Amino acid sequence: IAGITQAPTSQILAAGRRMTLRCTQDMRHNAMYWYRQDLGLGLRLIHYSNTAGTTGKGEVPDGYSVSRANTDDFPLTLASAVPSQTSVYFCASSAGTNEQFFGPGTRLTVL
Amino acid sequence: KQEVTQIPAALSVPEGENLVLNCSFTDSAIYNLQWFRQDPGKGLTSLLLIQSSQREQTSGRLNASLDKSSGRSTLYIAASQPGDSATYLCAVEAIGGSTLGRLYFGRGTQLTVWP
Numbered sequence: 128i129a130g131i132t133q134a135p136t137s138q139i140l141a142a143g144r145r146m147t148l149r150c151t152q153d154m155r156h157n158a159m160y161w162y163r164q165d166l167g168l169g170l171r172l173i174h175y176s177n178t179a180g181t182t183g184k185g186e187v188p189d190g191y192s193v194s195r196a197n198t199d200d201f202p203l204t205l206a207s208a209v210p211s212q213t214s215v216y217f218c219a220s221s222a223g224t225n226e227q228f229f230g231p232g233t234r235l236t237v238l
Numbered sequence: 239k240q241e242v243t244q245i246p247a248a249l250s251v252p253e254g255e256n257l258v259l260n261c262s263f264t265d266s267a268i269y270n271l272q273w274f275r276q277d278p279g280k281g282l283t284s285l286l287l288i289q290s291s292q293r294e295q296t297s298g299r300l301n302a303s304l305d306k307s308s309g310r311s312t313l314y315i316a317a318s319q320p321g322d323s324a325t326y327l328c329a330v331e332a333i334g335g336s337t338l339g340r341l342y343f344g345r346g347t348q349l350t351v352w353p
Contacts, residue, residue: 160340170327170343185340217281219341227272227329227341229282 129153131230133218139236140208148203148233150218156228158221159201160185161193163214164232170217176201208237240265240332244344251351253320259313259347261328266306272341273302273313274327282327286313318351325349 134149152159161173172185176195190212192204201220205212213236221227241264251257261271270289274282286295286302288311294303301314315322325348329341 167345169345170329170341172340175340219282225270226284226287227331228284229274231281234279 133230137234146205150201152220156220160219162217240342242344248348257315261311267333269331276325
């Protein structure tokens with residue numbers, strides 16, 4: 128693995144279903160982030176983690192939860208998906224206030 | 239709240255032209271400013287990072303400048319090529335708050351370079 132990987136690449140999901148988007152980085156970065164990107168709205172922060180064991184809410188956290196059990200992994204869970212969560216989701220990481228690196232994204236469609 | 243604006247929203251130019259993309263931000267209390275490139279259906283690729291104490295950064299045909307006091311940054315692309323066609327995003331990392339490293343993004347400039 129080099130950098131950040133995300134899985135799945137894309138997913139179509141029925142409304143009301145539970146879904147976990149996976150994110151793994153191999154750069155030993157302390158900070159990790161989840162963003163969603165929507166046409167006309169740009170990238171918005173969902174949740175973040177400054178270090179393993181801690182998480183925090185970003186700009187649009189409702190309907191999402193995260194965990195940070197270790198340095199490398201930062202999964203994002205939609206407990207009960209709704210159509211407004213249709214988006215492209217990006218995971219990112221950084222070593223403090225330094226360059227931020229992004230994963231390839233997960234394209235999620237909720238029907 | 240930090241707001242980031244990018245002008246123009248779209249730009250179409252012939253190959254070989256030198257380009258300037260503009261980014262402005264409302265709060266000058268920033269750690270750094272980062273320029274990204276995004277190809278259609280792809281993730282973000284970091285191009286340049288300018289720390290708040292720096293005035294500019296260069297990488298190949300790209301040069302980014304930062305004027306923190308006026309809340310402005312420019313990305314200069316020399317001798318543009320069709321392969322430069324992409325959306326260019328500007329993002330600032332704001333000082334303050336509990337979100338270390340949180341980036342505030344502009345909506346991007348969609349660049350098309352035609353042969």
